[in-house]
Amino acid sequence: MEDMIVSTLERAMVAGTPLLLATTGEVVCERSGILNLGVEGVMAMGAVVAFIVTMTTGNPWLGVLCAVGVGMAISILHAFTAISLQANQVVSGLALTMLGLGISGMMGKPYVGKPLLVKMEDLTLPFLSDIPYLGKILFAQSPFFYLAILLALAAWFLLEKTRLGIQIRSTGENPKATETQGIPVARIKYLCVLIGGGFSALAGAHLSISYSKSWIEGMTAGRGWIAIALTIFALWNPGRAIGAAFLFGFVFVVQYLLQPLGISPNFLSMLPYVATLIILLFISFKDPRRLNAPAMLGEPYKRGER
Amino acid sequence: MIQFSVTDRYDISAGRSFMTNLLSLVAGLFMIGLVFLFLGVNPFYALFKIFSGSFGSFYGFKETLTKAIPLILIGSGLTLAFRAKFWNIGAEGQLLMGAIFASWTSLFLGDHLPSYIMVPLMFLAGFTGGALWGIIPAILKIRFSINEVISTLMLNYICADFLTMLIVGPWKGSTRFGFPGTDNFPDSAILGLIPGSRIHYATFILSILCAVILCIVIYKTRFGYEARVVGENPDAGRYAGIDFLKTTLILMIISGGLAGLAGVGEVAGIHHYLGYPAAVSSGYGFTAIIVAWLAKLNPLLTLVSGIFFAGILVGGDAVQISLGLPAATVGIVNGILLICLIMGDYFLKNKITLTIAKP
Numbered sequence: 001m002e003d004m005i006v007s008t009l010e011r012a013m014v015a016g017t018p019l020l021l022a023t024t025g026e027v028v029c030e031r032s033g034i035l036n037l038g039v040e041g042v043m044a045m046g047a048v049v050a051f052i053v054t055m056t057t058g059n060p061w062l063g064v065l066c067a068v069g070v071g072m073a074i075s076i077l078h079a080f081t082a083i084s085l086q087a088n089q090v091v092s093g094l095a096l097t098m099l100g101l102g103i104s105g106m107m108g109k110p111y112v113g114k115p116l117l118v119k120m121e122d123l124t125l126p127f128l129s130d131i132p133y134l135g136k137i138l139f140a141q142s143p144f145f146y147l148a149i150l151l152a153l154a155a156w157f158l159l160e161k162t163r164l165g166i167q168i169r170s171t172g173e174n175p176k177a178t179e180t181q182g183i184p185v186a187r188i189k190y191l192c193v194l195i196g197g198g199f200s201a202l203a204g205a206h207l208s209i210s211y212s213k214s215w216i217e218g219m220t221a222g223r224g225w226i227a228i229a230l231t232i233f234a235l236w237n238p239g240r241a242i243g244a245a246f247l248f249g250f251v252f253v254v255q256y257l258l259q260p261l262g263i264s265p266n267f268l269s270m271l272p273y274v275a276t277l278i279i280l281l282f283i284s285f286k287d288p289r290r291l292n293a294p295a296m297l298g299e300p301y302k303r304g305e306r
Numbered sequence: 307m308i309q310f311s312v313t314d315r316y317d318i319s320a321g322r323s324f325m326t327n328l329l330s331l332v333a334g335l336f337m338i339g340l341v342f343l344f345l346g347v348n349p350f351y352a353l354f355k356i357f358s359g360s361f362g363s364f365y366g367f368k369e370t371l372t373k374a375i376p377l378i379l380i381g382s383g384l385t386l387a388f389r390a391k392f393w394n395i396g397a398e399g400q401l402l403m404g405a406i407f408a409s410w411t412s413l414f415l416g417d418h419l420p421s422y423i424m425v426p427l428m429f430l431a432g433f434t435g436g437a438l439w440g441i442i443p444a445i446l447k448i449r450f451s452i453n454e455v456i457s458t459l460m461l462n463y464i465c466a467d468f469l470t471m472l473i474v475g476p477w478k479g480s481t482r483f484g485f486p487g488t489d490n491f492p493d494s495a496i497l498g499l500i501p502g503s504r505i506h507y508a509t510f511i512l513s514i515l516c517a518v519i520l521c522i523v524i525y526k527t528r529f530g531y532e533a534r535v536v537g538e539n540p541d542a543g544r545y546a547g548i549d550f551l552k553t554t555l556i557l558m559i560i561s562g563g564l565a566g567l568a569g570v571g572e573v574a575g576i577h578h579y580l581g582y583p584a585a586v587s588s589g590y591g592f593t594a595i596i597v598a599w600l601a602k603l604n605p606l607l608t609l610v611s612g613i614f615f616a617g618i619l620v621g622g623d624a625v626q627i628s629l630g631l632p633a634a635t636v637g638i639v640n641g642i643l644l645i646c647l648i649m650g651d652y653f654l655k656n657k658i659t660l661t662i663a664k665p
Contacts, residue, residue: 105634
């Protein structure tokens with residue numbers, strides 16, 4: 001029983017890692033006022049690029065690097081249409097998702113079902129991993145896990161404690177006033193969309209070279225969309241995103257726990273999606289003023305307009 | 307020195323709108339060509355194959371019209387939802403729910419009822435299924451301010467899992483040799499085809515009717531006006547006393563219901579049984595988003611844009627077979643065309659003047 005609890009929690013951490021990465025990225029992006037619905041597509045791109053590069057070079061870190069680079073590069077499309085062309089951000093983000101899923105499916109076709117021989121090795125921290133129970137759950141994980149938590153904390157620090165963070169937040173709240181302060185609003189928004197894209201791709205890389213060590217089309221399975229919901233659940237705070245993501249990691253794992261009880265696996269695979277709706281419902285009972293949503297989220301900003 | 311100046315354009319004529327869309331599509335096709343080139347495929351050959359496969363032969367064109375049916379049904383419903391800025395991304399799930407309701411009707415009542423009762427009943431059931439699945443995000447948005455993009459997407463996944471659960475479990479057919487899927491529908495529940503094609507005419511006629519009726523609804527009725535106000539100026543709408551819940555509910559009943567009808571057409575007109583979600587719909591719910599956008603949210607124009615994108619689906623199948631490209635090619639084509647269309651909108655809404663000043 002103890003073993004089962006420890007291994008469940010351990011796997012919840014693994015399943016929560018890509019959600020945390022993607023959510024952190026989306027928080028940074030949305031704080032600058034840009035809604036990016038391209039997460040799912042960029043995540044798929046990250047997954048396929050990391051897989052292909054790792055397989056051909058044998059170096060998983062190079063795979064991660066390339067994935068992040070490609071994720072940022074493809075996100076420029078959304079940044080350009082949403083920021084420079086003031087296009088509808090919902091439609092532009094959807095287009096990015098379609099494109100990302102399409103390109104990843106095409107690039108990954110020859111790699112479907114091939115096992116990855118070199119994978120990202122787990123990083124067992126000395127001493128800490130010897131702590132009973134907790135050591136195994138928290139300190140014997142893949143490097144992505146530590147990276148995800150460190151990056152979430154770093155994003156929190158960036159947004160809440162630095163000058164650039166204030167600029168990002170005020171861009172999302174009131175771009176007009178921010179611009180009059182001489183802050184380059186468009187450049188900040190571009191930066192945030194690129195950061196978000198890099199994070200989404202990193203999440204995808206975790207899926208393909210550490211979590212499942214293989215590539216199949218559609219392997220992101222809606223995690224990008226769940227990350228967008230978690231952004232709301234985390235009240236646009238990367239610190240809260242940590243808890244939210246691992247809670248959802250647990251929801252993903254719980255389906256495998258319940259399967260032996262004879263419940264239909266297809267019924268159980270609905271769980272994460274139903275849980276997403278439930279947490280959004282839960283959040284909606286909060287006072288909207290305390291939700292912390294960026295005031296100009298999703299609103300196109302045209303320079304020099306009234 | 308070359309200087310750009312950007313000013314708002316207030317006089318958007320139909321001709322300019324058409325030309326902008328056309329140029330955006332051409333630019334999109336050019337970019338798609340570059341992607342093909344990058345993949346080592348001759349772009350001219352691939353693009354030629356796509357359009358000759360769908361519009362170049364009588365057989366191809368019949369297939370194109372077959373696939374245009376769900377795209378027009380869903381796309382015209384989406385124009386209404388998008389006008390009210392209700393981003394219904396859940397047409398795929400609404401289509402599947404329509405297919406599930408229609409399958410239930412045909413499998414459990416079909417043996418006892420004649421075709422002239424069965425077919426209308428199936429359409430009614432499909433519409434109800436899609437509408438019910440569409441009402442959920444509407445209530446979630448208006449009553450609980452839950453973002454509809456996320457809720458409709460989650461409902462897509464939930465519906466796909468639900469459908470799979472049915473066909474591997476209680477609805478699994480005894481004639482499928484252990485494979486997932488229901489038994490074939492009884493003859494009374496199978497839609498008639500135009501001879502020599504796979505065009506199920508009942509749904510075909512329905513799709514044209516819906517596009518025309520919705521056009522009247524949007525431009526000529528009080529409800530259509532209210533839906534547009536909700537989208538364009540919600541503050542004014544609230545001030546004028548428009549009931550947001552009622553308006554959103556009605557438009558999602560229509561939008562979801564039409565997607566449900568598309569689901570009926572797919573299972574009762576093409577497959578004749580309920581199979582895996584990916585087999586029931588080849589992403590029609592998502593492609594229809596671009597159909598609606600290309601039609602500039604005018605339901606009548608979805609007749610044109612629906613046939614155009616159906617052509618891309620059919621041509622996409624053709625290049626997959628002849629050039630060995632994966633199924634995901636269609637996703638790339640759709641994504642690029644959608645991005646080009648929204649980029650084109652910029653040039654429609656803004657006037658860009660180029661002045662070359664001599665030093």
